[in-house]
Amino acid sequence: MSKIIILGAGPSGSSCAISLLKAGHEVTIIDRSHFPRNAPGETLHPGIEPLLKELGVSRILENGYFMRHEGIESLKESQSKFIAYNEDEAWKGFQLFRADFDHQLLNEAIGLGAQFIPKCTISKLSTNQGFVESIEVNNTVINVDFIIDATGKRAWLANELGVRFSWKGAQKIAYYGYVKEASFQPENPRIEWDENGWTWIARVKDDLTAWVRLDLDVHRKVDNDWIPTKLKDGKSTGGRKAVDVTWRIAEPCSFANCFLVGDAAFVLDPGASHGVLKAIMSGMMAAHLIEQSKTHSMAKIHEHYNSWMQNQFDHDVTKLRELYEKYEVKTNANNV
Ligand SMILES: Cc1cc2nc3c(=O)[nH]c(=O)nc-3n(C[C@H](O)[C@H](O)[C@H](O)COP(=O)(O)OP(=O)(O)OC[C@H]3O[C@@H](n4cnc5c(N)ncnc54)[C@H](O)[C@@H]3O)c2cc1C
Known part of the structure; x- marks a missing residue:
């Protein structure tokens, strides 16, 4: 049984925790x-x-x-x-x-025996030759066999350990928000393309609709x-938020006793x-590979995880470029 620390309780962290707990490991999130x-x-x-x-x-x-x-309703110049x-x-x-979804997934991990420490960050990280040996939280030192960075776009552990990110294409900022009681309630999520980008509208609950706007001219x-x-005609709730969604991947996504999963590993x-989907897949894969480390060398395990993650990222970058080209979205950069 290994002692595994998971930083971040989003879908990547919780799915990794569930897989590890089922394999009999001790997990702290x-x-x-x-x-x-939210x-x-x-x-x-x-x-x-x-x-x-x-x-x-x-x-x-x-x-x-x-x-x-x-499926998805896709619109361009009123053609649906x-x-x-x-x-x-x-x-x-x-x-x-x-x-709601993330909370339910986390509760499944807690139900299987994960210790959950909310509203907390690591105050001290002790490393030896690239391996994380222990962490300090709430004035308590915890020894670590493996550590998972599931902190989303912040990629907290990756940044602490100086992991390099490879950035692709032009900078992209996604804006998003929520509207209550709008009369427009599309049955399916809807993406509307224009020459500068796209606007996404999806219902999330009765009377609550989410929107996202991405303009390729940053x-x-x-x-x-x-x-x-x-x-x-609806009421905006919570204001609009902005997130940097420039395509990027950590190089490497795993090393020593560390695995980066979900958005901490790559962002599109x-x-x-x-x-x-990718967050859950990578969380499960990291857990599977930790289990495999009983019989395989860590060098092989890291080789496998890094090429698996890189292939997904490269594939998605190609698909996104094709999509922006197909819908003739203009960009201020030479490169989408
Ligand atoms: C505007 C927008 C719209 C999107 N729409 C979709 C969509 O429709 N469908 C879809 O599948 N994906 C969508 N995505 C992508 C999706 O939200 C992410 O890929 C997904 O949330 C990644 O999950 P995760 O578990 O890696 O990270 P997150 O869900 O971001 O979870 C990370 C967790 O880490 C915690 N954390 C952060 N820093 C620390 C720290 N230092 N210590 C401890 N904990 C920390 C955070 O509190 C958070 O709970 C969208 C993204 C954006 C920005």
Whole structure:
């Protein structure tokens, strides 16, 4: 049994914790926030269903509480096209409130025996030849066999340890917000393309709709009180927020006794529309490889994890470039 510290209780951290606990490891999850905590990213790809089944927590999705959809409505110059997840429409995605989903996933990990320390950050990290040997939290020193960075875009551990990130393409800022009681309630998530970028609208709960705006000209900022025209008769709630979603990957994503998972390992803009799926996949993979370290060398394990993550990132970067080219989005940089 290994002692594993997971920093961050988002989908990547909780799914990693569940897999590790099932394999008999001792897991402590530390998050700087109280849960439930808000997070953007409400449209979940159907692929999360088999993953949650594999984790043994598919009941989270089975209670009928989260809304289902069969595909995405894509619009360009008033021409609308429905893009189904698959042709026989058997695959359905989810529209949900991330605060609820993330909290339920974390509770599954706690139910399996994870110790959860909320509203806390590491005050001291002790390393020896690149290995994290111990951490200090709440004046207590904890020895560590493995440590997982699941801190999302902050990539706290990666930054503390001086991991380099490889940045791709032009800088991208995603703006997002929520609107209550708008009369426009699309059944399926909807992406509307224009020459400068796209606007995403998705219902997350009855009477609550999320929007995201990404303009490929980073200098064209979205005003604080901006909301999409379609939602104008609703009430904006919580204000608009901005996040740097420039494509980037940690090099490496794993080393010594550290694994970076989810957004801590790589970030793509939300046009990729499967950040949560990738977060859960990488959390599960890191846990699987920690288990494999009983029989395989760490060199092999890191080689496998790093090439698996790099291949996904490269594939998604190519797909996103094709998408922006297809919809003829203008950019202020030579390179999308
Ligand atoms: C505007 C926007 C829209 C998006 N839309 C979608 C979508 O529709 N579908 C989709 O699949 N994905 C979407 N995404 C991407 C998705 O939100 C992320 O890929 C996903 O949340 C990554 O999960 P994670 O577990 O890696 O990180 P997170 O969910 O970000 O969780 C990280 C956790 O780490 C904690 N933390 C941070 N720093 C520390 C620290 N120092 N110590 C301890 N804890 C710390 C945070 O409090 C947080 O709980 C969107 C992203 C954005 C920005």
